[in-house]
Amino acid sequence: TYLFFITLSFSIWMLFSHPQGDDELVSIFIANKLAEALLNLEIYEFIKIIGQNYHAPGREFVLLPFLTFLPTEIISGRILSILIYCFLIIQLFALLNLVNPNDKNLNFFSTILISISGLFQIQAMVSIHGFVTFFGIIIIKKLIKLDLKFDNLKEIFSILLISFFAFFFSNTFILIS
Numbered sequence: 001t002y003l004f005f006i007t008l009s010f011s012i013w014m015l016f017s018h019p020q021g022d023d024e025l026v027s028i029f030i031a032n033k034l035a036e037a038l039l040n041l042e043i044y045e046f047i048k049i050i051g052q053n054y055h056a057p058g059r060e061f062v063l064l065p066f067l068t069f070l071p072t073e074i075i076s077g078r079i080l081s082i083l084i085y086c087f088l089i090i091q092l093f094a095l096l097n098l099v100n101p102n103d104k105n106l107n108f109f110s111t112i113l114i115s116i117s118g119l120f121q122i123q124a125m126v127s128i129h130g131f132v133t134f135f136g137i138i139i140i141k142k143l144i145k146l147d148l149k150f151d152n153l154k155e156i157f158s159i160l161l162i163s164f165f166a167f168f169f170s171n172t173f174i175l176i177s
Contacts, residue, residue: 003093003108007086007115015078027055028077031063038064058131058168084130089115091137098144135166 030053037046050057066076089111096107142159146152 003089003111003115004086006112007089008082010116011082011085014082015075023055024074024077027059027063028067028074031060031067031077034060035064035067056168056170058165058170061168062131081130084134085115088130088134088137091134091141095137095141095144098141131169132166135162135169138162139166 030049033049034046037043037049053060062080063077066080069076092114093107093111096111097104100107139159139162142155142162146155146159
């Protein structure tokens with residue numbers, strides 16, 4: 001809870017900063033086109049927009065509800081990015097506790113330094129980096145806990161499933177992992 005609110009208080013200013021490159025603006029534009037196609041029940045147009053996009057469609061899919069309920073497109077995308085960043089920091093703390101279980105205070109302090117470092121600006125590009133990092137940390141945590149006898153197929157399947165979801169946000173994620 002502390003990490004969530006500390007990270008939120010330092011990254012909330014991103015709501016009002018200038019656009020973070022063309023990725024952010026293009027994603028909002030594409031998400032608006034997808035929403036319009038869905039509202040008009042134009043399934044072919046919806047599929048065509050996804051096929052023409054040079055990015056994986058996850059960030060646009062996640063943006064759809066935010067664009068529907070929030071008035072300003074940039075702010076709606078950024079709220080999602082900031083929330084993902086807050087949860088990413090919590091996952092990072094959990095990962096540090098797995099790697100260094102004997103010093104939770106150092107892990108907490110290190111995580112706070114990371115959360116206020118300004119990395120949230122990287123995460124502002126409509127959540128692509130945030131989601132990929134978030135999924136990556138979860139996979140690393142699962143691999144650390146995994147019994148290397150490979151008799152735990154359920155856990156291996158969950159890792160592959162997380163990789164699949166991460167692929168929707170960055171089509172190079174599976175290659176990286």
